[in-house]
Amino acid sequence: NADVTREQVAVFLMRYAGYLGMDVSKRAEIDFPDAGEVSGFAKEAMSWAVGQGVITGKKGNLLDPGGTASRAEVAVMLQRYLG
Numbered sequence: 001n002a003d004v005t006r007e008q009v010a011v012f013l014m015r016y017a018g019y020l021g022m023d024v025s026k027r028a029e030i031d032f033p034d035a036g037e038v039s040g041f042a043k044e045a046m047s048w049a050v051g052q053g054v055i056t057g058k059k060g061n062l063l064d065p066g067g068t069a070s071r072a073e074v075a076v077m078l079q080r081y082l083g
Contacts, residue, residue, distance in 0.1 A: 003068040003069075004068070004069050004074070005065065005066050005067060005068060005069060006055060006063070006064055006065055006066075006067055006068075006069045006073065007038060007039055007042035007045070007046055007065040007066065008042070008069070009049075009055075009069050009073075009074055009077055010042060010045040010046050010048070010049035010054065010055055011041065011042050011045040013045075013049065013054060013077065013078075013081050014044070014045040014048045014049065015045075017081075024048055026048065026051045026052060027044075027047040027048055027051050028047055028048075028050045028051030029047075029050075030043075030046055030047055030050055030063065032057055032061060032062060032063040033060075033061065033062060034062050034063050034064065034065070035063060037063075037065050037066060038063070038065045039065065039066070042065065046063070046065060049077075050063075052080070052081070053080055054077050054080045054081050055077060
């Protein structure tokens, strides 16, 4: 019942894409002021999610990796992932 963070969603989606046999090699530079806040376990997945356009910046051009992902944010991430 714990909240999920934005970086955790990125990890879930990248691992699922890999499980499905999708190419998960595309990466992008995480060029956000708070990029240094991305946890070690999520750096690769966040780079992938940014590169795929699954995760974009929030207000103030922040990535907010450790921030709680709202239901609406997760829905948008899933839509972008499936798009």
